[in-house]
Amino acid sequence: MASRRGNAKTAEQSDKYSVLLPTYNERENLPLIVWLLVKYFGESGHNYEIIVIDDGSPDGTLQIAEQLQKIYGADKILLRPRAKKLGLGTAYIHGIKHASGNFVIIMDADLSHHPKFIAQFIEKQKEGGYDLVSGTRYRGDGGVYGWDLRRKLISRGANFVTQALLRPGASDLTGSFRLYKKEVLEKLVEQCVSKGYVFQMEMIVRARQLGYTVGEVPISFVDRVYGESKLGGNEIVSFLKGLLTLFATT
Numbered sequence: 001m002a003s004r005r006g007n008a009k010t011a012e013q014s015d016k017y018s019v020l021l022p023t024y025n026e027r028e029n030l031p032l033i034v035w036l037l038v039k040y041f042g043e044s045g046h047n048y049e050i051i052v053i054d055d056g057s058p059d060g061t062l063q064i065a066e067q068l069q070k071i072y073g074a075d076k077i078l079l080r081p082r083a084k085k086l087g088l089g090t091a092y093i094h095g096i097k098h099a100s101g102n103f104v105i106i107m108d109a110d111l112s113h114h115p116k117f118i119a120q121f122i123e124k125q126k127e128g129g130y131d132l133v134s135g136t137r138y139r140g141d142g143g144v145y146g147w148d149l150r151r152k153l154i155s156r157g158a159n160f161v162t163q164a165l166l167r168p169g170a171s172d173l174t175g176s177f178r179l180y181k182k183e184v185l186e187k188l189v190e191q192c193v194s195k196g197y198v199f200q201m202e203m204i205v206r207a208r209q210l211g212y213t214v215g216e217v218p219i220s221f222v223d224r225v226y227g228e229s230k231l232g233g234n235e236i237v238s239f240l241k242g243l244l245t246l247f248a249t250t
Ligand SMILES: Nc1nc2c(ncn2[C@@H]2O[C@H](COP(=O)(O)OP(=O)(O)OP(=O)(O)O)[C@@H](O)[C@H]2O)c(=O)[nH]1
Pocket: 021, 022, 023, 024, 025, 026, 053, 054, 055, 085, 086, 087, 088, 091, 107, 108, 109, 110, 112, 224, 228, 229, 230, 231
């Protein structure tokens, strides 16, 4: 393939990375995130596929995804849409079923997670043979950009309370930029009960419980530029409920 010429130096031929991109009203962001993914995977030479899981976005995200598929090819861009908004947790479950890679990368499609970090995730995973590698905003060069104080406090607070209650041994619990061995992700998803924002946290808490190893890569997280933020009071309440459930059941 043309994009792989000469620079496949670090890639293991047999490894394949399936990137799950859940989308809900991301028509402005999707072309850029896909372009960046294609660019960075092209540079690193790793084998990959991008699975777009759109939940009937009223803004026509799926039509944009169809155009991208025409541009980059149906082997690189897979569309696995659902008819309506069924939530992030089940979007991942749905996506995993269609992933053909032995590794799965989960990231947001709103450009908060920059694809440039993926090469570091992969390197880290290989270095320690980790079951999962988590991006962290709370260690090393990691950080958050563009959030107001309220949002920062919510994120920090959620992380802090969870650290105190569950001691999961990872520095960023609510982040959702991660690389998993596929069989590990399948196992974790099976075990997880939460649906909303608490899902990411449950994944890493359960990972520790099951004895999986976790590597970390500092990431800078940039607030979404396009599209509306969905973090409202409801999410916070359900997050706290989820946290308490986790505390009681783990
Ligand atoms: N398929 C699917 N994708 C979703 C759903 N809810 C959110 N997403 C996508 O999941 C990713 C993370 O959601 P965000 O809305 O960015 O959540 P957030 O980063 O906590 O909040 P903001 O960026 O401030 O809105 C984005 O790519 C969304 O488009 C859903 O119900 N179904």
